[in-house]
Amino acid sequence: MNGTIFEVKRFAVHDGEGLRTTLFLKGCPLRCPWCQNPEGIDPAPALWYNPTVCLGCGGCAAACPNRALTLGGRIHVDRKTCTRCGTCVDRCPAGALSLCGREVSPRAAADLLLRDRAFFGTDGGVTLSGGEVLLQWEFAAEVLALCREEGVHTAIETSMQGPRAALETLLPVTDQFLVDIKLLDAEEHRRLLGVDNRLILDNYRFLCENGANVLTRTPLIPGYTDSENNIRSIARFIRLVNPEARYELLNFNPLCRSKYSALEQDYPVTGGALSPQELERFYTILAQEGIAHIIKE
Amino acid sequence: MEMELIRSITNLSCPERIRVLKEDMVSEPRYATIEQARIVTRSYQASEGKPRCIQRALALKAALEEIEIRIDPEERIVGNRTAGVRGGVVFPETGASWVDREFETLPTRPQDKFQVRQEDIDEFRRDILPYWKGRSLEDQVRQAVGPQVDAIGKVVKINQKDHSQGHICPNTKKWLALGPHGIWEQAQEHLKTVVDEKQRNFYKSVALSMEGACHFIRRYADLARSMYEETGKENLKEVAEVCAKLAKEPPETYHEAVQASWFLYVILQMEGNASSFSPGRMDQYLYPYYENSRKAGMTLADALELTECLWLKFNQLVYLRNSNSARYFAGFPIGFNVALGGQTEDGQDASNDLSYLFLQAQAHLLLPQPNLSLRMYKDSPQELLELASRVIGLGSGMPQVFNDEAVVPALESHGVSHADAMNYAIVGCVELTTHGNALAWSDAAMFNLLKALELTLHHGVDQLTGEKTGPDLGGLDTYATFEELEAAFAKQIDYFSDRMVECVTAVEGMHEQLLPTPFLSAVIDDCMSLGKDVTQGGAHYNFAGVQAIQVANVADSLAAIKQLVYDEKRIPAGKLLHALKTDFADDAVIRTMLLNKAPKYGNDIAWVDDLGAKWVNYFADRLKQYRNGRGGIYQMGLYTVSAHVPMGQNVAASADGRRSKDPLADGGVSAMYGRDTNGPTALLQSVAKLPFVKASNGTLLNMKFLPQFFQTDMGIHKFVNLLRAVCRLGISHIQFNVLNETDLRAAQKEPEKYRGLTVRVAGYTAYFTELAPDLQEEIIARKTYESA
Helix, strand or coil, X not given: CCEEEEEEEEEECCCCCCXXXXXXXXXXXXXXXXXXXXXXXXXXXXXXXXXCCCCXXXXXXXXXXXXXXXXXXXXXXXXXXXXXXXXXXXXCCCCCEEEECEEECHHHHHHHHHCCHXXXXXXXXXXXXXXXXXXXXXXXXXXXXXXXXXXXXXEEEECCCCCHHXXXXXXXXXXXXXXXXXCCCHHXXXXXXXXXXXHHHHHHHHHHHCCXXXXXXXXXXXXXXXXXXXHHHHHHHHHHHCCCCEEEEECCCHHHHHHHHHCCXXXXXXXXXXXXXXXXXXXXXXXXXXXXXXXXX | CCHHHHHHHHCCCCCHHHHHHHHHHHXXXXXXXXXXXXXXXXXXXXXXXXXXXXXXXXXXXXXXXXXXXXXXXXXXXXXXXXXXXXXXXXXXXCCCHHHHHHHHHCCCCCCXXXXXXXXXXXXXXXXXXXXXXXXXXXXXXXXXXXXXXXHCCCCEEECCCCCECCCECCCHHHHHHHHHHHHHHHHHHHHHHCCCHHHHHHHHHHHHHHHHHHHHHHHHHHHHXXXXXHHCCHHXXXXXXXXXXXXXXXXXXXXXXXXXXXXXXXXXXXXXXXXCECCECHHHHCHHHHHHHHHCCCCHHHHHHHHHHHHHHHCCCCCCCCHHHXXXXXXXCCCCEEEEECEXXXXXXXXXXXXXXXXXXHHHHCCCCCEEEEEECCCCCHHHHHHHHHHXXXXXXXXXXXXHHHHXXXXXXXXXXXXXXXXXXXXXXXXXXXXXXXXXXXXXXXXXXXXXXXXXXECCECCCCCCECCCCCCECCCCCCHHHHHHHXXXXXXXXXXXXXXXXXXXXXXXXXXXXXXXXXXXXXXXXXXXXXXXXXXXXXXXXXXXXXXXXXXXXXXXHHHHHHHHCCCXXXXXXXXXXXXXXXXXXXXXXXXXXXXXXXXXXXXXXXXHHHHHHHHHHHHHCCCEXXXXXXXXXXXXXXXXXXXXXXXXXXXXXXXXXXXXCCCECCCCCCCCCCCXXXXXXXXXXXXXXXXXXXXXXXXXEECHXXXXXXXXXXXXXXXXXXXXXXXXXXXXXEECXXXXXXXXXXXXXXXXXXXXXXXXXXXXXXXXXXXXXXXXXXXXXXXXX
């Protein structure tokens, strides 16, 4: 089964052990306001336009078979008529137009991931991320199986918002699960992310009970997840499920604000990364709650 | 290595004495000096009629006996070739005319400035210049092959026309074992039996220069003794004792061996005034002396202090080049290249305490010299690579990393024995050499392949001058296929290669005639056994090196032409020629297409990288057909140091979208700046496709990293993983520029040159240049992100 991807990140140094290549799958069921990869939310490919490199030559508008593009200072895309055929992308001399998202076969995806095998060594490998991997779990499982056949370490980054069948299928082909638990309060979860977290927590239990290698992570988002109460509750929960749990707090990274401006959207998170002192306060909480393995960079 | 010992070494702080000496050194102004020129000229005038090697030896001996010497009261390792530090030595034997032309501009020229004294300028013009007019290497070369050198000048830069050939790694081990007195005795032994006049003169010249060396060392002993008597400073007493001993016998302790090594390099520079005499594998040949002293009670702290004294010394000699040469080799690199780690001849790990001490010394000083080089191989100790990575992260660009897995086979395939290949060292910046037995003439010439391509596209006509400088083999308008274009390119390369070799041979002949170097020859095998100077071919290995420049621009230009003109026919040949002739003045769309619609070298796209590899291969194979003036072979290098800027100024607009006179890709095998947009692994995979086995003269790859990468243990661990991958990929050299604030400011101003600079965080990646200004500021402030 083919999948839709939107980016390949080579020399990934933060998506699991060692040096890795990360493949980003398109589409996500959650609507986290702080999303780092907003271009990955919509499952369908999208036409991207970068006005800063556009020459204004008009070649794209002339080439478009559906007349979806008009020129007027900058290019305007009629999203309703655009079929994402890519004719304009090919025509554009400057690379101002690009398709975000493309369909690939599992073999092609695995080949992309395995190009940097020479760098993986003994501890590196491949990681699937998103978007949400579980939304395309059949594709993901095929890709990981192909990488496994080549003896390469496999990991996925997931919110676990997906069907149980997805995890059952992925379990035998995934060496490590990097799982996010963002908010423990179900109502808060529903209010901010669009769905409650019942499925997520159930899936988490399932993974831990079935011997998966799990690294639990919580992104510290100012004003959203970085309350003492939230972190303490998550720590309690994961310790209850697995006394040997490995837990990592991911500091906030505001860089994605640039992506929102490219999409002409506002980014709701204000403020920057947490200071070392603030981080230390959270580490103290984790220690108090008996987290055995606190992962720090 | 025991972890505990490594920890003891890395816990050592920078000694107070070193701080003081460093401050003294960097605060002293840098002057051009004519003292040696004065002595040498007088000596030559007095020795007219004698064989050249004897004249040279007498001139060196006179300089060693007379030149003003100085000791800083805090010094433990002493010796310099000028009284002041970092003096620019005027050396009329090789070049006087250019000094005459440029003397007044030395303090104001854009690169490598020196202060001057008016009385020196006057004396130079009155007493020194007249003698050397028509006699210096520079003038003789000009008389012999000036027009030929000029005729090919835009394509080929012929080097060593006004200074001695350096890039030599002497046999320091032998020097330490025998000392100058022992070598003098060897020369005397030969003189008892040898009858050939030329050989006798050679041995006599060696003996004379060793007499000078002993005298020079004794002068330091005497000066230190008298300063000690005045001040009572213990270090001066120690210096006096060490030097007094070295003037008559070989060293035994670490202190003595370090001091003896330094005297060797000072005297080599006094004789040769050349770019780079390299110590090579110091952690190997100094180790027995270190071990002796450790057993006798020397502490690690003391060993480090002595090492750092030597490290400072490496920064006190600089090299005065003419202004044009200074643009090609900016920052007066003098190339005291020290190699550490690697393997022994029989494939065992060679690292020892000194390897770690050397890295620690670099971490403390972060000075441009020595040019510290780590030899890496597939089983390099993890702890050595980790410490090296930490030092790299400090941002001095060192150590640079060489890969035994690529270098050893390259040397072996060029006729070097397995034992010598395993014992390789580095000279100058990145040039490869065997240890103590080669004159590799590493910088014979630089060959601008992109300029040759320009002539190929435009009927042999130089697009900057309108002159026809190459054969008219057709043009882009007449080649019916890409293959026809390639065939013409090959012929254009052949044409200039033939002429280049004629010029290099002539220059080498001039060196043999004018610049025999007896002192150097005494420490290069097999000169002493053959009774032959290095310039006559007395070394065991006699190479000549030519750099092929620049693979990225050639690959990108050919790829754009192949895809857009021939395969897809999106740009008509006539239109492209017009755009190139006019530097894209009215062809913005064509330039944009060249930049964006054809793939670029450095992104792991096989067919583009293969084009680069193909022409590098072609050039290397062409070089194989020639022999140099000393009977050895030519070998290819892939590096430019800073020459990508002036060499770019020689080339009109190119089909890779590069504007007329813009710099070429930097380094040697790097991608064109800003065009490797698939990240470091893709770049490395592209680079790995080049035929490193044929680039035995040396290669250079620059990579940029943000400092945050090195700030955590995990970052260091992953960086070592990257080094090990470079090793597996068979890339022979890599060096890392850890970007500082200035670099990032430059990236803000000229984003097109830094497009590949990525910022890495979990689950997300971004290009630095595409971030909003406030986010760039956060990264510049180094607040948050571990990045690469």
